Amino acid sequence: MDILTSRIFDLPGNSGLKLRDRICEQVSAAISRGALPPGFRMPSCRALAERLKVSRNTVFAAYARLVDLGLLEAKDRSGYVVRAAALPVVPAGSGAGAVEAEPVDFGPLPPSSLKRVDHPADWSDYPYPFIYNQTDPALFPIDAWRECSRQALKRSTLTEWTGEYIAGDSPHLLQQLRQRLLVYRGVLAGDDEIMVTLGAQNALAIMGLLFARNAGPIAVEDPGYPDARNAFTLTGNDVRDVAVDDGGLVPGKIPQGCKLVYATPSHQFPTSVSMTLARREDLVARAARDDFFVLEDDYEAEMHGGADALPTLRSLDRNGRVIYVGSLSKTLSPGLRIGFIVASRQIIREARAIRTMLLRHPPTILQETTALFLGLGYYDRHLRTLVRRHGERWRHMKAAIDSKLGAFSVKHSVGGTSFWLTGPEGFDATAFSASLRRDGVIIDAGETFHMARAPKNSFRLGFAYVPEERMERGVALIAEAAASHGVPAA
Incomplete structure (x- = not known):
């Protein structure tokens, strides 16, 4: 397989790095795992630029950076090659990881079994992530x-x-x-x-x-x-x-x-x-x-x-x-x-x-x-902005809940970044939260927050991450799903 058609140079689409640095990241990773061995001749700037659909200047800048880092070297009439011993490479199959470890007994309650709130790894890609413990990056100073x-x-x-x-x-x-x-x-x-x-x-x-x-x-x-x-x-x-x-x-x-x-x-x-x-x-x-x-x-x-x-x-x-x-x-x-x-x-x-x-x-x-x-004084200024913006979101969210989720009782609170809702007896918020994810909505089922005798009819809506323009639609989707689970609209 031609090196340019391999996946070595596929750039991650979700990286926050600049194109130059993403290229550097991929090349250094390939060198470290032995995919690009010492002495290997790198693709020309033009060829790699065409493969990645970026400018030649971007590839040139990446190669120059890798030279500065000691991973590549420029040779007359040969272009760029991987330096000898640029990074130590551990041969595959060596070390403790090559042998399947025997199971370890961590007792009746291993750490991974403890009950905690579980969000999908790609939660930020959901359009309506009503979850706790996340802040809107747009508000970060x-x-x-x-x-x-x-x-x-x-x-x-x-x-x-x-x-x-x-x-x-x-x-x-x-x-x-x-x-x-x-x-x-x-x-x-x-x-x-x-x-x-x-x-x-x-x-x-x-x-x-x-x-x-x-x-x-x-x-x-x-x-x-x-x-x-x-x-x-x-x-x-x-x-x-x-x-x-x-x-x-x-x-x-x-x-x-x-x-x-x-x-x-x-x-x-x-x-x-x-x-x-x-x-x-x-x-x-x-x-x-x-x-x-x-x-x-x-x-x-x-x-x-x-x-x-x-x-x-x-x-x-x-x-x-x-x-x-x-x-x-x-x-x-x-x-x-x-x-x-x-x-x-x-x-x-x-x-x-x-x-x-x-x-x-x-x-x-x-x-x-x-x-x-x-x-x-940056914190004081940021806090004033944050309190004002979260106050606006709290009022917006409360209005949406009052108008669309009236069948649920809501714990009285002043401020904060979430609401606690409880449905009628027999309502299963755990199953409800699982079904909502198909509509792009994430909520926190209340069962996780309780100890042994956990009621299942409560859930939490956190709104610190969800923009105001999405709140009403997200709450409307929750109301529609609730109706299909036997809880009528307000």
């Missing part, structure tokens, strides 16, 4: 972030982020977290009472590991965040459920003897209801009286829809019983993985030791970039 990255990468700062820093936290970022985020939530802390994490999920896993040595179960909301439940389970804790109603977690339902209670008081995950002030005060008082800690996940705290925000549990705590977890995932980007824990000095000291063993520390260059983004 790319120019401001690029400027902060440029400043963080100055030569004068090189020594600050290229070495391994076991202490792990950028002093600049800790200062900005205190001044730009925590103070507005009524949370006061010193540098030794804050730790940076790789998002809130990393914080939950660290707390799970820390409290696994203590006797007693961990109580989680039901319905609640599946990956909090999973993090505590995987770290060896006994996990129990606590009921949630229209006022949030019910403190009087906390099981006896708990060592830790996990709560999402600002916007309960997944129902989006807010915990009442009376219950917040009750929960903090019970923690001191009954000798347990509260892990407060301040989920979507900024998205309160213009209503007066209630105080955090941490700000009500006078006995060091509340551990506060926050992140920038919902306000900036989940892909950046910036989160933080605020707790007593003793807890932070032990949490830092655990983090060191797991991952050393979050990337320092990312911390420095985030500190600049906060300190230069």
Whole structure:
């Protein structure tokens, strides 16, 4: 087969790279796996340009870049050839991967079997992905972030982020977290009472590991965040459920003897209801009286829809019983993985030791970039825009639900980026969500958010990723499908 007709040079269509870099990526990958051996003469710029339907200048620029990288060399009257020993190639069939491994017993509950929200890998290609934990990339402040990255990468700062820093936290970022985020939530802390994490999920896993040595179960909301439940389970804790109603977690339902209670008081995950002030005060008082800690996940705290925000549990705590977890995932980007824990000095000291063993520390260059983004005021400006845009989407989505899904009851919430809907008895939201995917609609079936005795008639509609112009049509498709499942239109 002619090299030009092979698939070696097929360029990925879904890459965000420029054409030149996509060509470089394909050629370097082919060299690394031995498909283009040392001394191999590459196709001419003209021939490859015709094959890829790009300009000759683009191919020439790619070849020049590969020469700079030491993968190709230019020879007189021979064009471009693969350099000898450009990359070490491992012969196929060698190494441990050549032998089929014996099955490993991971016990009755292997990590992959834990119940969690499952979205298709190509979810972003669906026209109506009403899912949680995704932000609209069109709202990301790319120019401001690029400027902060440029400043963080100055030569004068090189020594600050290229070495391994076991202490792990950028002093600049800790200062900005205190001044730009925590103070507005009524949370006061010193540098030794804050730790940076790789998002809130990393914080939950660290707390799970820390409290696994203590006797007693961990109580989680039901319905609640599946990956909090999973993090505590995987770290060896006994996990129990606590009921949630229209006022949030019910403190009087906390099981006896708990060592830790996990709560999402600002916007309960997944129902989006807010915990009442009376219950917040009750929960903090019970923690001191009954000798347990509260892990407060301040989920979507900024998205309160213009209503007066209630105080955090941490700000009500006078006995060091509340551990506060926050992140920038919902306000900036989940892909950046910036989160933080605020707790007593003793807890932070032990949490830092655990983090060191797991991952050393979050990337320092990312911390420095985030500190600049906060300190230069870009975050404040972005947050004002985000709250306004999400408020518009919330109202648009609520109007569509009220007009087309009136047969479903909707949990009352103010702000946030999702709605929790419940159908009549006998309605199967799990089967319903599977059928909707054929129409390009993704929803989160409620069964996944519950523990053992999971009702099947609820589901969650997240709207942070779906543009306003698609919302009404997406909700209309849900209404049409509901009618075919025995739930009439409003």
